[in-house]
Amino acid sequence: MKKLLVKKGRVIDPANNLDEHLDLLIADGKIAQVGKQLEDKEAQIIDAQGLIVAPGFIDMHCHLREPGREDEETIESGCRAAAAGGFTSVACMPNTEPPNDSQSVTEFILKQAAEKGIVNVFPIGAATKGLLGEELAEIGELKETGIVAVSDDGNPIYNGNLMRKALEYTGMFDLPVIDHCEDRELSAHGVMNEGYYSTLLGLPGIPAAAEEIMVARNIILTALTKGQLHIAHISTKGSVELLKWAKAQVLRITAEVTPHHFTLTDKEVCSYDTNTKMNPPLRSTEDVDAILQGIKDGTIDAIATDHAPHRRDEKNVEYADAPFGIIGLETAVPLALGLVNRGVISISRMIAMFTINPASILKIERGTLSPGAVADMTLLNLSERVKIDVNSFQSKSRNSPFHGWELKGRAIITIVGGKVVWSAKHII
Amino acid sequence: MPLKRKDLLGIEPLSVEEINLILNTAKAFKEVSTRDVKKVPTLRGKTIINLFFEPSTRTRTSFEIAGKRLSADILNISASTSSVVKGETLVDTARNLEAMYPDIIIIRHSRAGAPHLLANICRASVINAGDGAHEHPTQALLDAFTIKEYKKQIKGLKVAIIGDILHSRVARSNIHLLTKLGAEVRIAGPATYIPVEIEKLGVKVYHHIDAAFEGCDVVMMLRIQRERQDKSYLPSLREYFNLFGLTPERLRRATKDVIIMHPGPLNRGVEISSEAADGPYSVILEQVTNGVAVRMAVLYLLMGGKYEEVVS
Numbered sequence: 052m053k054k055l056l057v058k059k060g061r062v063i064d065p066a067n068n069l070d071e072h073l074d075l076l077i078a079d080g081k082i083a084q085v086g087k088q089l090e091d092k093e094a095q096i097i098d099a100q101g102l103i104v105a106p107g108f109i110d111m112h113c114h115l116r117e118p119g120r121e122d123e124e125t126i127e128s129g130c131r132a133a134a135a136g137g138f139t140s141v142a143c144m145p146n147t148e149p150p151n152d153s154q155s156v157t158e159f160i161l162k163q164a165a166e167k168g169i170v171n172v173f174p175i176g177a178a179t180k181g182l183l184g185e186e187l188a189e190i191g192e193l194k195e196t197g198i199v200a201v202s203d204d205g206n207p208i209y210n211g212n213l214m215r216k217a218l219e220y221t222g223m224f225d226l227p228v229i230d231h232c233e234d235r236e237l238s239a240h241g242v243m244n245e246g247y248y249s250t251l252l253g254l255p256g257i258p259a260a261a262e263e264i265m266v267a268r269n270i271i272l273t274a275l276t277k278g279q280l281h282i283a284h285i286s287t288k289g290s291v292e293l294l295k296w297a298k299a300q301v302l303r304i305t306a307e308v309t310p311h312h313f314t315l316t317d318k319e320v321c322s323y324d325t326n327t328k329m330n331p332p333l334r335s336t337e338d339v340d341a342i343l344q345g346i347k348d349g350t351i352d353a354i355a356t357d358h359a360p361h362r363r364d365e366k367n368v369e370y371a372d373a374p375f376g377i378i379g380l381e382t383a384v385p386l387a388l389g390l391v392n393r394g395v396i397s398i399s400r401m402i403a404m405f406t407i408n409p410a411s412i413l414k415i416e417r418g419t420l421s422p423g424a425v426a427d428m429t430l431l432n433l434s435e436r437v438k439i440d441v442n443s444f445q446s447k448s449r450n451s452p453f454h455g456w457e458l459k460g461r462a463i464i465t466i467v468g469g470k471v472v473w474s475a476k477h478i479i
Numbered sequence: 480m481p482l483k484r485k486d487l488l489g490i491e492p493l494s495v496e497e498i499n500l501i502l503n504t505a506k507a508f509k510e511v512s513t514r515d516v517k518k519v520p521t522l523r524g525k526t527i528i529n530l531f532f533e534p535s536t537r538t539r540t541s542f543e544i545a546g547k548r549l550s551a552d553i554l555n556i557s558a559s560t561s562s563v564v565k566g567e568t569l570v571d572t573a574r575n576l577e578a579m580y581p582d583i584i585i586i587r588h589s590r591a592g593a594p595h596l597l598a599n600i601c602r603a604s605v606i607n608a609g610d611g612a613h614e615h616p617t618q619a620l621l622d623a624f625t626i627k628e629y630k631k632q633i634k635g636l637k638v639a640i641i642g643d644i645l646h647s648r649v650a651r652s653n654i655h656l657l658t659k660l661g662a663e664v665r666i667a668g669p670a671t672y673i674p675v676e677i678e679k680l681g682v683k684v685y686h687h688i689d690a691a692f693e694g695c696d697v698v699m700m701l702r703i704q705r706e707r708q709d710k711s712y713l714p715s716l717r718e719y720f721n722l723f724g725l726t727p728e729r730l731r732r733a734t735k736d737v738i739i740m741h742p743g744p745l746n747r748g749v750e751i752s753s754e755a756a757d758g759p760y761s762v763i764l765e766q767v768t769n770g771v772a773v774r775m776a777v778l779y780l781l782m783g784g785k786y787e788e789v790v791s
Contacts, residue, residue, distance in 0.1 A: 239709070250674040251491070253591040253613030253651060258675075323592030367570050369590035371611070 054078045055469060056091050060099025060430065064106055065403035066419035075104065077426040080469035085422055097464065097471070099430055105402045106420050107139025107427025107467065111409040112229070112283055112307060112355035113169050114204075115141070115172070116160060119148025124360040124447050126160065130163035131170035131356070132380040134473035139427035140171040141380075145182065146204040152177035152188040157196040161336040162356040164262070169440075170465070173415055178217050178228060180224020182380075184209045187220055194224040199413040202229035202282065205267055205330065209235065211272065218278025227279040227412055229304075232265035233257075234276040240478070242371050244317040244332040252320060254370060257332050259287035265463060266290045270297040273304055278325070281412055282306040284357050286331040288341035295350045305412050307355040310379060310386035311452070315341050319452065325366045325373035329359070343395055346404070353409045354401075356383045360448030380455045383445050384429075388460035391439055398433070405429075430464035437461045480787070481772040482780035486598040486605040489614035490655040493582075498623070498656060500786055504776035505624050505769070511548055515767055521779055525582040530572075531608070532558040532588045532664045537743050537767060538608050538617070541768045542585050543772035549730045552631040573597045583778060586610070587723035604781040612646045618742050619652035623660065625766045626697055629738050634661035639733075641723055642701030642750055643672040646708070649742045650701060652682050666699075667691035668723060671712040688723050695733040700725050708725075718747050725751045727758060738762045 055077040057106060062073040062085070074089035075082060095197030115129035124132075126143075132140045143160065145151035157174050164172035175189045176198035183206075189416045189434055190201055201221055208214040243249050245256025260371060263376050270293060273280040285291065285306045297304045299360055311329065316336050319327040327333060334342075345351040349397040359376025366373050387405070392400050441449040465473035480500055511519055527546045531539050539555065546553035550619070558564070562572060569588070573596075576584060580677035583604045586594045591611035598605040610613040623633060628637055638657050644650045644666050657664050658681040666677065667685035678684060692698065705713055713719055730737060739751075739761045747753050756763060779789065 055553045225714070245675055247676040247679050250677050251651075253611050253648060255612075318643070364568070364570075367596075368568055369588070369596060370592045371590045 054091055054094035054467070055097060055426070055471070056089060057097045057099050057104055057428070058165055058225040060102045060104035063278065063399050063402050064420040065399050066106070066407040069420070070399055073474070075420065076471045080426055082420055082422050082424050082426050085420060087203040100434070103431040103433060104464070105431060106418050107143070107271065107404040107465070108137050108384065108405040108429045108462070109140040109409040109417060110138045110356050110358065110380060110383070111142045111413060113141050113143055113358035114146065114360065115143040116360055117147065118164060123362055126172060127167035128445060129358070129380070130164065130170045130172065130442060132378070134465045135172045135445045136381040137384045137429045137465055138170060138380060139429060139465055139467045140173060140415070142173040142175050142199055142413060143348045144175055144202060144204040145177040145242035150177050150182045151175070152180050152182065153197045154189070154192050156196055157193055161197055170467050171417070173413060174228065174445060175200045175202050177201065178203045178208055179213065182206050184213060187213070187216060187279050190220060190226065191224060194226060198226070199415055200229050202283070203231070205231055207233045207235065211268060214269065215272050215276055218272055218276040218280065219422055222276070222278050223240045225414060227281045228284050229281045229388065230265070230269055231283050232262050232269060234261045234264045235394070237261035237264065242332070243320045243336045246317060246335050248317045248320055252323070254320070259289055259334065259338065260330055262287050263289040263293060266293045270302065270304060273297070273302050274300065277303070279303040282311050283310060284331055284355070285345070285351060286312045286334050286338065286344070288338045290346040291341045291350055294345070298350065299353070305352040307353040308342055308346065308351045309355060309357045310383045311377060313346060313367050313471060314386050314389065315452065323370045324452065325368065325370055325379055326450050328370060328373050329377055330358070330375040346390065347395055352404065353412065354383065354387050354404045356380055360446055361450045362447055363408060375472045377450050377452060378444070378446050378448050378451045379451070380446060382439055382451060384431070385439070385458035385461045386433070386453070388433065389458060392459055426466060428466040429462050431460060432463045433460040435459070435461055435463070481783055481785050486594070487616055487777055487781060488594050488598060488605065488607045490616045490652045491614065495659050498620070498659060501620055501773065501776050502624050502627065504780055504786050504789055505549060505620070505773040508775040508779070509769070509772035511775070514580045515715065517548050517552055519548065520550045521784065522546070522549040522782055525551040525782060527551045527553040527583040527585065528581045529553060529555040530576070530584055530586045531555065532563065532586070533609070535587055535608070538587065541767070541770040542608065542774050545771050545778055548771070549775055549778055550773070552779065568698070569593060569596060570600060575603050577603060580718050583781060606777060608649050608779070610650065612651070613648050615648040616652050617770070617777055618649050618775055619656040621766055621770040622653055622699070622749065624657050624742060624769045624773050625740065625762055626738070628765070628769070629762065630696060633657060636662045636696040637665065637694055638662045638697040638699065639665045639667060639695045640699045640701065640723070641667050641688060641691065643703055644668050644677065644701070645672045645674045646704070647701050653699065653751050654682055658682070665691045665695070669713060669719070688729060690730055692729060692732040695737055697738050697740065698725065698730070698733060702742070702744065702746055703706065720749055723750065725755045727752070727754050730755065730760065737784050739768055743767070764783055
């Protein structure tokens with residue numbers, strides 16, 4: 052395999068507290084050397100002057116839709132979208148058809164990823180058989196096959212006793228339980244955040260309490276079981292407060308936030324554009340402020356996309372009838388850089404939220420540029436102006452509310468295992 | 480002055496001037512319905528489609544009569560007899576209707592925002608005839624028209640809207656319209672039927688009907704549809720009537736010349752007693768009469784008609 056020499060970039064590796072202009076030599080798919088003015092005659096040079104060189108970004112929550120809904124996304128197209136967005140690794144949710152609740156489905160996903168995927172794919176297994184919330188899935192066997200976490204994805208693990216058992220059982224395999232926190236009775240037929248705008252628009256609301264009650268329950272069960280809990284797509288002020296409390300109790304609890312939940316509010320729904328419909332829904336300004344504070348003070352650990360591809364015609368219906376979810380792999384990095392541009396967090400903290408933090412939660416050997424580490428890297432240009440155009444996306448789907456947005460900064464080179472898989476506008 | 484918009488999707492986006500323009504134009508049209516020959520040639524050659532995805536007697540008939548009195552060609556499509564039963568989407572239905580060049584599509588739909596979806600696709604003007612719990616603009620306009628007939632002006636009036644505010648598009652449209660025109664709007668109903676943060680729309684919330692009626696000039700009763708809802712909102716219709724039902728005794732707290740309104744259809748003995756519905760304060764049938772004039776005005780103005788030309 053060809054050697055690569057990434058020269059003169061600003062290397063930011065939060066895991067090693069590193070922020071310096073350095074060169075990186077990559078050999079055999081690993082970081083061989085990090086230092087000043089490195090030379091290697093055999094290596095292909097990447098001039099990273101003016102760029103940030105970061106460990107490869109990890110999206111710990113996405114939907115690749117394969118098997119089952121290849122009309123919306125495939126492992127191949129999802130991986131291309133990930134690479135184009137600056138991600139070198141994705142963790143894919145088990146709500147496929149059939150769901151990833153068995154060894155054979157996990158094997159299929161890993162096989163497709165190895166053959167067709169240009170980034171690393173880490174499958175998340177179902178916590179319960181068929182995602183039905185009735186019996187635990189064969190988590191031991193799934194772990195052996197290669198899953199990095201369990202989750203029932205869009206289905207909260209509803210039965211408290213079963214959630215308790217999931218937290219206990221996964222402890223044997225050192226796997227986190229990722230839960231979509233939602234009290235389904237409280238959210239009822241809701242399609243947007245319950246608040247002033249749901250009242251104005253006459254749309255059924257999902258109260259913040261629907262999320263917070265489940266966050267609280269899960270925290271209490273984590274204390275009981277000493278398990279590892281990861282809260283998916285946190286969206287409310289109350290959830291951030293609960294999480295803060297839980298972390299003060301030194302429980303093994305982490306949380307992720309999506310770019311849309313820290314960027315948009317429920318006011319966006321006024322257009323009845325179904326690309327503003329996701330679950331959890333876009334929340335109030337007060338919630339977004341609390342989320343930003345949680346990102347700032349470290350309460351929230353990771354940024355994840357919840358990339359949820361849907362066909363255009365499925366979304367082009369009455370608001371209440373549209374499926375929940377938007378795609379995010381190709382917009383997450385520019386939106387997260389918005390946090391840096393607005394002074395909410397430092398670039399180093401932002402990189403940590405995409406790299407070492409998700410890697411630590413999922414316990415995957417990624418997320419750092421230490422010598423010897425797998426050479427997954429994301430190169431960022433912070434000053435480039437970007438206009439989001441869904442028609443240029445690598446994803447098979449187009450359901451993004453950010454079409455036409457003008458942002459500053461993006462990922463321009465994506466390196467996976469020492470190989471450049473994406474550079475500016477084309478795949479090598 | 481013409482109405483400078485393609486669609487009528489709600490009251491919320493309308494200015495006070497636009498509301499007054501519609502009400503004044505309706506006043507001029509009201510006379511047409513009292514003639515021996517109830518027809519003017521104003522919209523001759525225009526095609527109007529009444530696209531109703533929910534049952535309706537009053538609104539659909541009212542639009543149909545309004546269109547016919549303006550000489551437009553108007554046809555009715557109801558969901559049960561359309562391709563919707565074959566699984567056609569709203570967008571496809573709209574595109575197919577659009578291909579036949581209608582001038583106006585009037586839509587009623589159970590989903591909030593359905594008319595907006597249609598308006599984005601169609602060249603034709605779209606009129607919202609009720610979308611979910613969102614808006615029912617022509618109902619609010621005919622209500623305002625009726626109030627003005629009895630009270631001369633809306634500014635300063637105390638109006639109580641009673642019942643299931645949460646699921647009511649009539650309540651929302653009326654709240655927007657009446658607050659824009661300067662009325663004091665009170666809403667009252669069981670706490671489970673009051674939407675969150677409704678105060679931000681400029682209304683006062685009451686949970687006791689007597690307090691809401693105190694010194695009231697106008698009382699609007701809303702229909703209760705417990706049979707179609709999750710039963711958690713209300714223990715029983717009996718308890719609802721005991722707490723919020725309109726009876727002549729309760730009206731004593733209102734002003735002496737209070738008017739009683741209801742968008743229909745009535746649930747006698749649920750939200751309103753027959754004595755109140757058929758009594759001297761009721762203007763419920765006058766609302767229906769005025770509905771035709773208001774809808775004539777809306778159709779006329781959306782087709783580019785000018786107020787001055789109706790008056791002359």
